[in-house]
């Protein structure tokens with residue numbers, strides 16, 4: 001069958017997909033966030049379900065409607081996303097990290113709203129590193145043969161950065177797309193190259209996020225079978 005043609009090749013498989021963007025709270029009303037819409041992760045969840053998989057979608061701050069037949073686990077922060085992924089991973093044949101995970105979080109959370117003080121400049125916000133979920137699940141595979149997929153949005157030297165990142169993360173596949181002000185974030189469409197740890201490169205032409213999702217599942221299914 002040609003790429004991009006839906007077939008029930010994921011029947012009997014359980015896949016975990018993370019989507020959206022984490023929010024790292026500063027105080028009860030403010031957070032550090034990012035521009036991920038969740039659309040690519042939801043497209044992955046929808047297409048996997050259409051191909052017969054049981055799907056757990058770990059959704060970080062997304063307001064998109066839950067795809068039919070998909071088990072949605074809502075989370076807020078990177079630490080919560082990590083807990084949800086680690087809880088779901090032991091039963092998963094594949095884990096796809098499409099979520100935009102904040103690299104840093106505020107070192108401290110103010111239990112009360114941070115207020116301005118007369119005549120004073122604000123305190124700097126100290127940040128600490130968040131755990132690297134993709135690197136962690138790639139290093140400690142919850143089951144043998146589990147396929148782990150990462151996403152990377154890059155601006156310069158897209159492919160070289162992607163290759164280096166694939167190695168560093170230790171995942172099987174890395175979907176690399178080029179981002180800019182008008183590209184990818186919030187858009188219905190995407191364009192990417194999927195790099196494989198085996199040296200493969202699969203270009204996906206500019207098109208709907210569903211088409212990229214289908215190619216990701218084609219590559220995952222090849223590795224599972």
Ligand code: CTP
Nearest residue numbers: 097099101103130131132133134150151152153
């Ligand atoms: N990721 C993750 N945990 C983090 C950061 C990222 O699991 N703390 C995952 C993302 O979900 C994505 C992949 O890692 O699948 C790549 O994210 P990216 O931000 O491109 O990678 P970083 O290692 O954070 O590199 P950079 O410094 O370029 O942001």
Ligand code: CA
Nearest residue numbers: 100101102103
């Ligand atoms: Ca990052």
